[in-house]
Amino acid sequence: MLESSVQITTTDPSRLIRRLCKHWSHKFEVTYDDRHGSIPFGSGHCELRADEGRLTAEVRAEDPAQLEKLETVVADHLQRMAADETFSFDWKRRA
Template sequence: MFVSTAQIATDNPQRLITRLCKHWGHKFPVSFEALQGEIQLGLGRCLLQAQDNALDVRLNAADDEQLQRLETVVSDHLQRMTTKPLPTFDWQRQA
């Protein structure tokens, strides 16, 4: 299993979780509540956790290529879900 994580500074992480989960809920298995969400995409799994002024994102994929694609897809979609641009995502690969 390949894993990548990022912490994104944002004023309203709960809103991003809700918007992203609802957006993908018609296409993929999704579960979410106020402070966390999980999306089972075709490329892998996306876990979202709200923190104070930040959103923690954890991605799991079967291989490195899928993980790279998942990083791009999740980053792009999170940028679309916010009214203010998010800072650059600093993905950290886990061994």
């Protein structure tokens, strides 16, 4: 399993977790609260964690193409959910 993570600075990480998880709850069996979110995609998995002023997103997938796709999908959706903030995504991959 391949893994990648990113940390973004945000004024309300809990809000992003709630919005992203609610958005995908019609397609996947997500779980979330104000500090943590879990999204089981068919091709991988995403974990979200809120800390003071920061959101950490971790994605896992079986192959590099799936991992790259999840990075893009999660980043795009987080940016859309943010409304008035602009993020920079610097994914760090782990084997």
